[in-house]
Amino acid sequence: MIQQGQSIPNGTLSQLTDDGMQSLPTQELFANKTVVLFAVPGAFTPTCSEAHLPGFVVLADKIKAKGVDVIACVAVNDAFVMQAWGDAQNASELMMLADGDASFTKSLGLEMDTEGFGGIRSQRYAMIVENGVVKQLNVEEGGQFEVSSAEAILAAL
Template sequence: MMEVGSKLPEATFSLLTNDGMSNPTTADLFDNKKVVLFAVPGAFTPTCSAAHLPGYITLADKLKERGVDSIICLSVNDAFVMKSWGDTQNAEHITMLADGDASFTKAAGLEMNTEGFGGVRSRRYSMCVENGVVTVLHAEEGGGFEVSDAETMLNSL
């Protein structure tokens, strides 16, 4: 599993915006930037929609005041689902990133098997990444939502 001081694994993601589909890499998203990345088990799921994503939307300005260049929400979903979820949540200040085949999630050691729910998904976590290196990591145990929220991340910066 990733830990503070780890370099992010190389991966290619899917990102659908109003400008169309793109496939940014780890380097595109994290090199020479301070990024808050948080991951959820699934778009449109109850805790993710009611608390996790909304917290980052609410605190986006405060996170950026702490020097954060971008805020990324990652899920093992496709880019169409991530864009639709972001649109319904008014997440215009959050990059809604798809790790469709879970390759990044697996390489980071942050996957979980939800079997009947959806197969391999991401554990719920948040991290701060500076120039591709993890400087803060809050990974949840099981299905919990105790340490990966936006306020905890803000207080960690």
């Protein structure tokens, strides 16, 4: 599993925008920026939709006021699902990123096999990344939602 002080691995995430499908190399996404990246096991799932994503939507201005350039949500879903979920959650201040084949999640060592739920998914986590280097990493224990909340990240900034 990636650790604090390590660089984000090279990879590509996807985002559906008004200009169409965008491929975002992680080197560009994290370069010369402070990024809060949080991951959920799946879009439209209960804890993700009722607490995790909404917390970042509500606190986006306060998080950005602490010097964060980008707040991004990533899940092992496709970009169409991530955009629809972001629209449904009024997450216009956040980047909704897709890791469709879980390759980025696997490169971080933060994948989990949910078997009947959906197969390989991301563990729930949040991290603060400065210029491509992980400064803070909060990974949830199975089934928990505490350390990766927007409130926990805001307190860590």
